[in-house]
Amino acid sequence: MTNKEVIFENLFQGIVYGPSSQYISSVVYDSREAGVDDAFVCIAGEKHDGHRFIEQAIQNGANTIIGTESKKLRIYSSIYKDISFISVPETRPALAQLASYIYDSPSNSLYTIGVTGTNGKTTVSSFLYSLLNDLGKRTGSLGTSGIWDDERKTEYKQTVPTTPEAPDIHRVLHYFRQREMDAAIIESTSIAIEQKRLATINFDVAVHTNLTPEHLEFHGTMEAYKQAKMKLFAQAKRAIVNADDPQMAGELIRDFKGPLITYGIEESADVSAKEIHTTLEGTSFKLNLFGKEYQVHAPIFGTYNVSNFLAAVAVCHQxxxxxxxILSVVSAIKSPEGRFQIVENEAPFQIVLDYAHTPDALYNILNAVHHIPYRNLIVMITGVGLRDPKKRPLMAETAEGMAEEIVVSVDQPGHANRQEVINDVFKGFNEPLSSQIHSVLYREEAIHYAFDLAEPGDMVLLTGIGFGGYQVIGDEKVPYSELQVIEDYFDKDSCEKRAVCES
Structure with missing residues (x-):
């Protein structure tokens, strides 16, 4: 895009050293990506502080540097007199403000939907994306499944797994607006909210799914985690709230000032469902919408996904x-990849993939598959190296007794010791020495081991963070494809001796 003049005193509360305005092409937070006439914002990350890379950004062509270290910026300004240096109280809000300004506040021209919650964000977003586009409202989506315009998955690089950094969000929303699209769905994580990546977006509606322990390695306490999610609703005009969630629903219903719709299955709600029946073809239920009842059959699986469906219906109603x-397009609704995904192949047993990597999500998927006929259930669960270690034993506690065979492995190890991660998971088993409980250090090998345990008529449920295209090992994002790992097992050249390949 063409350079846009930024008069700094009109945008920031801070001290400007050097020129009071610049023509800026784009805004970056990685000095390696800085180019001619870019603004570089110094973000303090977990391992590096952007202030250390000011020189690199300047050498790459940046004409504006924004940070919090006033003394350092003043010194730089005495050396580079044509470059603007702005000292601000916080850099993340400045990053969001400048990105929004550079891209002409694209969120103001779109109907924006923020979806937050421990579990269900991606599925609610996918259901909504499907429904709205089929209803004729050209809608895009940003989240764990990638960045989608109204027709397809885009090639935009996603440096953050779920909610992108502010410049990336506004760049995508600008693209949506250029395509003359109508709406954008943004999965809104608690970390992204706390880091103010969404700070300049006034959401038309915010959706709450649930709150269970997660990301405590970042937030510290459940209360801090909850309050981070509550902030999304402070910047939303309307709210959709899961009445079944005991952790957050009551506070939201009490404190939210705008129009609010509740949904739920267990508790009384504006949008609800009953008489839920799941088969391999999908789920049937009675939908109650503000007192009126409708019979629905949708190609979704499990009671928890009916709840996610209710959230999407509530948004459409809003x-x-x-x-x-709304119901006329339900038969074509699409679930996201890796969520209750039934793998189609010639195996004599069923294979189901699910992103469940929290105890609550694991409990939901285990209950859902029990409604589908099988001989024995083999489930793979994982401990996540990058997440709160206290959650690992809860995965074992949840799975024990709900499957005939349990295989324990490791996801996203980062710098964690794989065996220690597995040891943490095993602490949750009442009978860790049971012959039906197995451990395999590497996810790929654990999947193959689970298949080795399976016999005709069984179901193999693979849970955890296999979806996403990579595994974080050390500091590296190592490419990873769950479907390729599955395909490798059934490759005739690599499994000639396996009975399953001959059946």
């Missing part, structure tokens, strides 16, 4: 779509 129109 957007003034008649229920008859």
């Amino acid at each position: 957007m003034d779509y008649p229920v008859e129109r």
